[in-house]
Amino acid sequence: MPRRHASPPRARARSRGFGLIDAMIALAILAFGLVGMTRLQARSLAQATESQSRMIAAQLGDELISSALVDTANRNCYTLPAAGTCASSTASAIASDWSTRLGTSLPDGAATSTYDASTGRLRVVITWTGKAAGETRTLEATTDVR
Numbered sequence: 001m002p003r004r005h006a007s008p009p010r011a012r013a014r015s016r017g018f019g020l021i022d023a024m025i026a027l028a029i030l031a032f033g034l035v036g037m038t039r040l041q042a043r044s045l046a047q048a049t050e051s052q053s054r055m056i057a058a059q060l061g062d063e064l065i066s067s068a069l070v071d072t073a074n075r076n077c078y079t080l081p082a083a084g085t086c087a088s089s090t091a092s093a094i095a096s097d098w099s100t101r102l103g104t105s106l107p108d109g110a111a112t113s114t115y116d117a118s119t120g121r122l123r124v125v126i127t128w129t130g131k132a133a134g135e136t137r138t139l140e141a142t143t144d145v146r
Helices: 009-015 020-070 074-078 089-105
Strands: 110-116 121-129 136-146
Touching: 020 074, 020 089, 020 110, 020 121, 020 136, 074 089, 074 110, 089 110
Parallel strands: none
Antiparallel strands: 110 121, 121 136
């Protein structure tokens, strides 16, 4: 069996610490990766929240327009703030309830709806502040209510 010679002491001394340096570099790369993943997760959560707010606004806008389309005789009751007289207490209560739900679903949300008698169109505008960017968001929906 061939005889192995031990490394000379100088060669061993020069190679000492390389394992530690390799481990430090690996930890630095891992740390940068984890920071990147954390930022990605935070952005994903913010976008999901923003998407949820847009979906709520779209659902509420559709709901108010659908109520006006079903009850065309009382279309003036679905204007916000209330404009003119409303002959139906039920329609007035639906619009009031809708406005309350808008305030609870989109905490800083506001809405206006106007009916143009000359064109027969109901226009609903919902605004709220985006949670991610803090910018004002707007949803506008218009329909023919004749």
